[in-house]
Structures are given as structure tokens and as C-alpha cells.
Amino acid sequence: MALIADLFMIIGAVTVGLYCMILGRKLRKFNDLGSGMGGAVAVLSAQVDDLIKSVAMARESTNDVYIQLRDVTERAENAQRRLELHIASLHDYGETDSVQNQKQSFNASPPNNIEPMFVRHKSSVSG
DSSP states (O other), X not given: OHHHHHHHHHXXXXXXXXXXXXXXXXXXXXXXXXXXXXHHHHHHHHHHHHHHHHHHHHHXXXXXXXXXXXXXXXXXXXXXXXXXXXXXXXXXXXXXXXXXHHHHHHHSOOOTTOOOSOOOOOOSOOO
16 A cells, blocks of 8 residues: 555656746746736836836926916916907097098998999890
8 A cells, every 4th residue: 555655656756846847937927028028018018118208308398388377378368358448448538530530431421323343234245
């Protein structure tokens, strides 16, 4: 009985050794930087680093553009307020005589002897 138990132990040890040897080969191929998954992981890691740098640069650029846009908007709002003030101050001035004369000339009825600007003539060519 001890002989059979020793035989099963030897077979088990050889089987486990073969399994470890096959697993070691697969792991070496897996970690190979040239063609295995290790290379893919290294490439993806480098791409993630590049992407993080790109996002940081985009964030800085966006902040700069935001600050410029805010400044331009503030200047435009200030100019709008000044223009509204100027327009409001123009309403305070009375109409001058030349403005009143222009309004009267626009409101006056046109004279009756005005000829039309465009005249259609019948053509003598028959089709």
C-alpha cells in the first residue's frame, strides 16, 4: 500500500512539474515586450501618459481662452452701457430747423406732373 501511495506521489509531482513548466513558457511569451501582451500593455501605458498630458494642455488652453472671452465680454458690456447713455442723452436735444424741414419734405405729397421712371413699350416683333 505504501508503494502505491509513493507511486501516486511521484506521478503527481511529475504532473505538477510539467504544468509549471508549461505555465512558465506561456508567462514568458505573455510578458514578452516585443510581441506579447507585455508590449501591448507598455504601448497602452505610454498612450495613457500622452493622453493625460494632452488633457492637461487642453485644460490650460481652455482656461486662457475663458479668461480672454470674459475680458472681451466685460469690455463689450461696458461699451453697450456707454452707447445706451449716449443714445439717451441724444433724446435730450431738441430737433433743429433742418431736421424739421426734412421731415416736412418727406411728409409732403408728390407733385402731379411726375413721369414714371420706367416705361414699357410694346414691341413690333410678333412671335
